[in-house]
Amino acid sequence: MTTDKAITWFLRCYVAVIFLFVFAPILTSVVFSFNSDRFPSLPLGEFTWNWYQLAYQDPDIWEAIRNSLVVSLTTATLATFIGFCTAYTDFRYQFRFKNAYLALALLPPTIPLIILALAMLAWFSKIGVSGRLWSIIVAHTVLCAPFAMAVIRLRLQQMDKDLEAAGWNLGADEWRAMRFIVIPYTLPAIISALCLTMAVSFDEFMIAWFVSGLNKTIPVFILEILQGNVDPRIYALGSFVFIVSATLVVCAQLLLSTNKPSTRSG
Amino acid sequence: MKSVKPGLDAYALTWRLPVIIWQVLFFVAPLAFMIAMSFFLVKNYRMVEAFELANWIKMFSRDYFRDTYWQTLGLASLTTACATMLAFPAAFALSFKVSENARRWAIFFLIIPFFTSYLVRIFSWYVLLAESGVINKIIGFLGVGPYTMLNTMFGTMVGYFALTLPLVIILQTLSMSSIDRSLIEAAHNLGAGRFRTIFQVIIPSAKIGLVVGALFCFILSFGDFVSPYYLGGSQPPTLTILITDTTKSGQQWPRAAVVAVTMMVTLMVIAFSAIKFAYHNRSQ
Numbered sequence: 001m002t003t004d005k006a007i008t009w010f011l012r013c014y015v016a017v018i019f020l021f022v023f024a025p026i027l028t029s030v031v032f033s034f035n036s037d038r039f040p041s042l043p044l045g046e047f048t049w050n051w052y053q054l055a056y057q058d059p060d061i062w063e064a065i066r067n068s069l070v071v072s073l074t075t076a077t078l079a080t081f082i083g084f085c086t087a088y089t090d091f092r093y094q095f096r097f098k099n100a101y102l103a104l105a106l107l108p109p110t111i112p113l114i115i116l117a118l119a120m121l122a123w124f125s126k127i128g129v130s131g132r133l134w135s136i137i138v139a140h141t142v143l144c145a146p147f148a149m150a151v152i153r154l155r156l157q158q159m160d161k162d163l164e165a166a167g168w169n170l171g172a173d174e175w176r177a178m179r180f181i182v183i184p185y186t187l188p189a190i191i192s193a194l195c196l197t198m199a200v201s202f203d204e205f206m207i208a209w210f211v212s213g214l215n216k217t218i219p220v221f222i223l224e225i226l227q228g229n230v231d232p233r234i235y236a237l238g239s240f241v242f243i244v245s246a247t248l249v250v251c252a253q254l255l256l257s258t259n260k261p262s263t264r265s266g
Numbered sequence: 267m268k269s270v271k272p273g274l275d276a277y278a279l280t281w282r283l284p285v286i287i288w289q290v291l292f293f294v295a296p297l298a299f300m301i302a303m304s305f306f307l308v309k310n311y312r313m314v315e316a317f318e319l320a321n322w323i324k325m326f327s328r329d330y331f332r333d334t335y336w337q338t339l340g341l342a343s344l345t346t347a348c349a350t351m352l353a354f355p356a357a358f359a360l361s362f363k364v365s366e367n368a369r370r371w372a373i374f375f376l377i378i379p380f381f382t383s384y385l386v387r388i389f390s391w392y393v394l395l396a397e398s399g400v401i402n403k404i405i406g407f408l409g410v411g412p413y414t415m416l417n418t419m420f421g422t423m424v425g426y427f428a429l430t431l432p433l434v435i436i437l438q439t440l441s442m443s444s445i446d447r448s449l450i451e452a453a454h455n456l457g458a459g460r461f462r463t464i465f466q467v468i469i470p471s472a473k474i475g476l477v478v479g480a481l482f483c484f485i486l487s488f489g490d491f492v493s494p495y496y497l498g499g500s501q502p503p504t505l506t507i508l509i510t511d512t513t514k515s516g517q518q519w520p521r522a523a524v525v526a527v528t529m530m531v532t533l534m535v536i537a538f539s540a541i542k543f544a545y546h547n548r549s550q
Contacts, residue, residue: 008363015356024390025390025394026379028390029387041399104289110485110537114489138292196381205384219383234386235389253377
C-alpha cells in the first residue's frame with residue numbers, strides 16, 4: 001500500500017513538473033512585461049509599465065492590431081460558415097465519395113504550415129492576389145474551416161435526427177427547418193467555432209508572414225522583432241495576445257460545456 | 267428516418283459545395299501548383315514555367331541538402347521518441363490517478379497553450395535559456411553552470427517540446443482513460459505486476475492513441491521553423507530553415523518547392539506507416 005501511495009505522489013509531482021514546463025513561458029512573459037531591465041533575467045528589476053507604454057505609443061503596433069483583428073474576424077466568419085455547411089452535410093447526407101469529401105474538408109491542419117505557406121505564396125502570386133490582407137484571410141480560412149467543422153459536427157451529433165424530420169412533417173420546408181431547428185440547436189457550437197477559429201487565425205504567423213507582403217499582423221510583427229535584438233516590448237505585446245487568445249478559448253470551452261443536450265428531444 | 271428525399275437539390279448543394287469550392291481553389295490548387303513549380307526554371311531572376319528536372323537534380327546532388335534532410339528527420343524522430351516517453355507518465359497519472367473532474371480540467375489547461383502564441387512562448391524560452399538567463403541564474407545558486415543552451419540542439423528540442431508535449435499528453439490521456447478498467451483489474455488478479463500490466467495491457471490497448479500522438483509530434487516538429495531558427499540558432503539547420511531562406515532571399519522558389527515536396531512525401535510515408543502500425547493486430 002505504501003509503495004502505491006509513493007507512486008501516486010511521484011506521478012502527481014511529475015504532472016506538476018510537466019505543467020510547470022508548459023506554463024513557465026507564459027508566466028515569465030507576464031512577469032517580465034512589468035520588469036524594468038532591458039534583458040529580462042534574475043534578480044528582477046523594478047516594476048514598470050514602460051514596455052506597455054512603448055508598445056501603446058507605437059503606431060506600427062496599432063496598425064498591426066487593426067490588421068490582425070480584420071483578418072481574424074473575417075477568417076472566423078468565413079471558416080465557421082464553411083465548417084457549418086460541411087458539418088451539416090456530413091450529418092445529414094450519405095453519398096458516394098463521402099470519404100474523399102471529408103478528407104478534402106479535414107486535411108489542411110495536418111500539412112505543415114511552412115509548406116502551406118510556400119504553396120499559397122506561389123499560387124497567390126500566380127493568380128495575382130498576393131500581398132494583401134485578403135491573401136491572409138483566404139489562406140487562414142483554409143486552415144481554420146476544419147476546426148469549425150469539428151466543433152459543429154460534435155454538437156450535431158447530439159441532435160436527434162427526428163427533430164428536423166418532425167419540422168418537415170409539421171409543414172416546414174427544409175430551409176425553414178434549418179432556420180428554426182438546426183441553427184438554434186447548433187448556435188452554441190457556432191459561436192464556439194467562431195471563437196476558436198478566431199484564436200487560431202489571431203496566432204498564426206507562418207502563412208501570414210509568407211503571403212502578407214507589407215501588411216503585418218501582430219504575430220508577424222513579433223516575428224520581425226525577434227529577428228532583431230531582445231526587446232521587452234514583445235512581452236507587453238505577448239501578454240496582450242495571450243489575453244485575447246485565452247479569452248477566446250475559454251469562451252469556446254464554456255459554450256461547449258454549459259450547453260449540454262438540454263434541448264434534446266425524448 | 268429520411269422522410270425528405272435525400273437527393274441532390276439546391277438545398278443539398280448549398281451545404282455541400284462551399285467547402286469543395288474553397289478547398290479546391292485555395293488548398294488543392296496551391297499544393298498542385300507547388301508540385302508543378304518544383305519543375306519550373308529560373309532565368310534572369312524570373313520564374314519560367316517549364317517541365318525540367320533541373321531543380322531536383324541540383325538539390326539532391328548537394329551534400330548540404332542531403333545532410334539537412336537526415337538531420338531534420340533525425341531530430342524530429344528523437345523529439346518524437348522523447349516526447350512520447352516524457353508524456354507517458356503524465357498521461358498515465360491523469361488517466362488512472364486523478365478524478366475525472368481533475369482530468370477534464372487538466373486537458374482543458376493543456377489545450378490553452380495550443381491556441382496561444384507559440385512565438386511569444388519561444389521568445390520566453392529564449393530569455394529563460396540564455397547564458398545570463400533565468401535558468402542559468404537559478405542553477406548558478408546551486409553552484410553549477412552556466413551552460414550554453416541557446417543555439418544548440420538542446421535549445422531546438424526545448425522548443426519542440428513546448429510545441430508538441432501538451433498535444434501528445436492530451437492524445438495519450440484520451441486513449442488511456444477510455445481503457446476498460448476491468449481489463450486492468452483482471453491483469454492484477456491474474457498476478458501481473460505494475461510494469462507487466464503497463465506493458466502487456468495498457469500500452470497495447472492504448473496503442474492507437476499513443477501512435478497518433480507520436481505521429482502528430484513528428485509532423486509538428488518536422489515542420490516547425492521557429493524553434494530550430496531562434497532557439498537552435500540553425501545548429502543544425504533544418505529543412506524548414508532551408509525553405510524560408512530560399513524563399514525569402516530571392517526568386518529561387520522552385521528549389522524551395524523541391525524541399526517542400528520532399529517534406530510532404532516523407533510525411534505521407536511516415537503517416538501511412540504509422541497508421542498501418544497503429545491498426546495492425548488490433549484484435550490482440
